[in-house]
Amino acid sequence: MNLLELDRVGKSYHRGGWFGKGERVPAVVEVTLTIPESSSIGLIGRSGAGKSTLGRIILGLEQPDSGTIRYRGKKMQTFTGGDWREFRREVQVVFQNALGSVNPRWPAMDIIAEPLRNFDDLTDSQLRRKIDFLLAMVGLEPSDADKYPHQFSGGQLQRICIARALALQPRLVILDEAVSSLDMLIQAQALRLLRRLQQQTGIAYLFVSHDIRIVAGFCDQVAVMHQGRITSTATDLSEAKEADDPILRQLARAVLPAWPEGWTHAENP
Ligand SMILES: Nc1ncnc2c1ncn2[C@@H]1O[C@H](COP(=O)(O)OP(=O)(O)OP(=O)(O)O)[C@@H](O)[C@H]1O
């Protein structure tokens, strides 16, 4: 079954100008995308291509101007309060900026516990056990529960955000550059964890990244976004693991900035 279906979704923003006279700049243009259950869909593209905007639209944090989005067959535009509550439980997100997505005055314990407190009726000891389990799952210690965000490294804090996103056993997690700031070892560990969870629980991922190698290694399908549009998709990535693979090279071209007008590749180091 398809978890999420986007049909010609569009969104533009006002840019500059006084009293709404500024032009409208399209950020997402006619995007049609399907996320099946238990899939890993990669989304790559240059900076400003519209990837995060698309992520925020899927999460319901922003309203699209056009098109429809269905979550488990139901149009999100017609969601009731109860539907939204279920959606908020089942669809989670990890942003790149871990520090900006946690309350700096809360210890890790409360950061991870927040969704559990909102949705589950756990006793204190059940909550504590669950938090220890989640901390261990992302490679942290039970004693880390009492530390505050500033006492963690960027990578550790990112793992706390991953633990928080996984706390409610979601159906879909949007990972917006979520592993980009982790060092290679921790990154590989986090990816293995995400993969294992997928095998165990059938979770789906929308994996936004600049790192083509990671996307190719992790995702079943990759969509390339350019100026708000999905310009191409690649589905068979199983063979595309070598750096000189043509699919990887094509994906690399899609995320690298264009050379300035009149330059040739030879002039660049
Ligand atoms: N709240 C906003 N108001 C106005 N313009 C916005 C807003 N959010 C995004 N944009 C514009 O929409 C376009 C797409 O931005 P978006 O953040 O989705 O890109 P991105 O692909 O995630 O880039 P990056 O790889 O740098 O994270 C950009 O031109 C950006 O300036």
Ligand SMILES: [Mg+2]
């Ligand atoms: Mg972004």
